[in-house]
Amino acid sequence: MSDFEVETPVKMHSSPHKIRRRRLSSDYDSEVAYRNRIARLIAAKARPFTVSGRIPVDPANLTLFFRSKSGITHSLDFPVDIDEDMPPALDVLISSCRPHSPSGLEDFSEHESLFYPTNLPLTATLEIANHPILDAVRNTLFPALPVGHYLTSMRDKLEIWLPGGGMKPLRRPNDTRVATIFVTLPVRFKGGALVVRSAEAAEEKFHGRGGKAGDMEWTAFMGDCDHEIQPVLKGCRVTISYAVHLRTFGTAGICPDPLISPSDQFLDMVSPILNMSRGRKIAFYLSGDYGVNPADILADSLVPHLKGGDSVLYHALKLYKLNPELRWSAGGYIWGVDQVVDLLTPAEDSPTATTPRTPYAIINGSSPLRRTTSNASDDTAVVEDMRTKVEKSGAITLAEAEVIVLSDTTLTAPITKERVPFVQGNELERLVVNILMVVYVP
Structure with a gap:
């Protein structure tokens, strides 16, 4: 008989079969998550509903001209930081604005979302036609647009969000626009991100801050998307929106409204x-x-x-x-x-x-x-x-x-x-x- 005595300690951890099963289960969950992320990426690539970029403009060369309700014309120079100095022209601009529908402002009690009346004159030295923004919108959001169809832009409105102000999704404009462009003016603010949701409930968020000095952010999204502005924490957010319409030189196809008319x-x-x-x-x-x-x-x-x-x-x-x-x-x-x-x-x-x-x-x-x-x-x-x-x-x-x-x-x-x-x-x-x-x- 052998003189050896061997004792086997009692193992407190799970059996090898359970460990293997747990490892396989973890690998399976990781693979599923990996495939789900790939599916979301491919779906987003197949139908982009937003596009964003920068406008390389020196804010010192940007001026906004507007006429107040009293009939006096004012000019607002940029950049603006209301925490350091509140320009008098901005005060007049804010007092000339009107609030959006109260139905979308129940969560923002301190300040309302404002827009400049469309019946009052407003113009800016920034003209988006001087920048290839519409080309970028066409290439990204409308890559299958037939030849002979063109995108045109029309200024929609100027909107202002003061500290504590934001905007819940409003009713979509009842017009023929196919997309909307938001240009964030160089006014310093914190918070106030633009959130865009597609018809399929996909979501994108844009903060509206330039990547470097002299840049202004623009964001375009499809006409069937909802958008909202999260509460502004500090400063003041000012944007100009543009409605993008589809036009053509021919009266057939997806656009029945031609650009030309016979004499x-x-x-x-x-x-x-x-x-x-x-x-x-x-x-x-x-x-x-x-x-x-x-x-x-x-x-x-x-x-x-x-x-x-x-x-x-x-x-x-x-x-x-x-x-x-x-x-x-x-x-x-x-x-x-x-x-x-x-x-x-x-x-x-x-x-x-x-x-x-x-x-x-x-x-x-x-x-x-x-x-x-x-x-x-x-x-x-x-x-x-x-x-x-x-x-x-x-x-x-x-x-x-x-x-x-x-x-x-x-x-x-x-x-x-x-x-x-x-x-x-x-x-x-x-x-x-x-x-x-x-x-x-x-």
């Missing part, structure tokens, strides 16, 4: 033509050069890109509550508004087209498609082959579509000519295609 004289020329065309579907040739391939895009997608007289005519027809459409047309044929010029592949070419051909030219809209050649028999074969291609692509004649093209044969006005490449007789050729602005006059 009265132009409308006077359009009106009698519409009166004499009642019950008809009329069309006008476009004259601009848009450099697109009709086989790739719909003609109606060019509406935001219309320029020159094409844009003016489109606006004029929309002002008469009509619905013009852009459609491809070639050689007396017209494609539907939802169709591209999809010509046949070489394998589907007609067997009659086996010899090299020259490019086709399109003549007046109601005339048949014709090729520039001196050989009448060859011309007939080419026209029939091209007609087959066009009809198989979905086009119908202008007569079948009941479209009347309005044009002046005595005037050599420019006509839009886009080109669709296709293979004919082992050679690359191009079909010249026009764009028609078609509208039905009831």
Whole structure:
């Protein structure tokens, strides 16, 4: 027998299985938290609702001009620190302001949130159009904004929060704004952070203090967001807000309010033509050069890109509550508004087209498609082959579509000519295609 005696001490900690289980559970919780943080980051990246930046302006070069209720014009110079010196002009500005709705101020009993009356003149030497703020707003908050749509800003109001004052979320403005820009003026304060909440309840906070001397913070947020101002602890917060609206040079798309309007004289020329065309579907040739391939895009997608007289005519027809459409047309044929010029592949070419051909030219809209050649028999074969291609692509004649093209044969006005490449007789050729602005006059 062995002389060794071994005693095993009683272990007070958990068994190895419990330790392993606890370690695994901790690792699992950490992994879940890690994944949740990634999900929140990706969600925030997918749809940003705020953007902020700095305006590199020397406060000494900034002046605010306003007119008080007594009719006297005052000027307020910056920077301002009311704890050291209260400028008389700021006193007048505060006394001219009005409080916001009391319903949102129940937690702020010492001072109310104030705004300068919109009926009194107010201007500042700071103009946000001189800084690429709207470009930053477009690139960040509206990255998918179609070409031809633009952001414009209009000064909304000047607001003031004194010590102890703040603002709970107010009712969103009942206008067509798509975003709001807050510019914090160089008045020293503490607290008073701007809190913005998105429609999905995500939250961002901005303190409004410059990162370095000479900087002013601006913050922009989407029009469907709520915002509030936390209580100001010290000093005075002064901001100017701007309403951001969406405008376009075309009357289609997501913005129905264009930036341009036809002249009265132009409308006077359009009106009698519409009166004499009642019950008809009329069309006008476009004259601009848009450099697109009709086989790739719909003609109606060019509406935001219309320029020159094409844009003016489109606006004029929309002002008469009509619905013009852009459609491809070639050689007396017209494609539907939802169709591209999809010509046949070489394998589907007609067997009659086996010899090299020259490019086709399109003549007046109601005339048949014709090729520039001196050989009448060859011309007939080419026209029939091209007609087959066009009809198989979905086009119908202008007569079948009941479209009347309005044009002046005595005037050599420019006509839009886009080109669709296709293979004919082992050679690359191009079909010249026009764009028609078609509208039905009831």
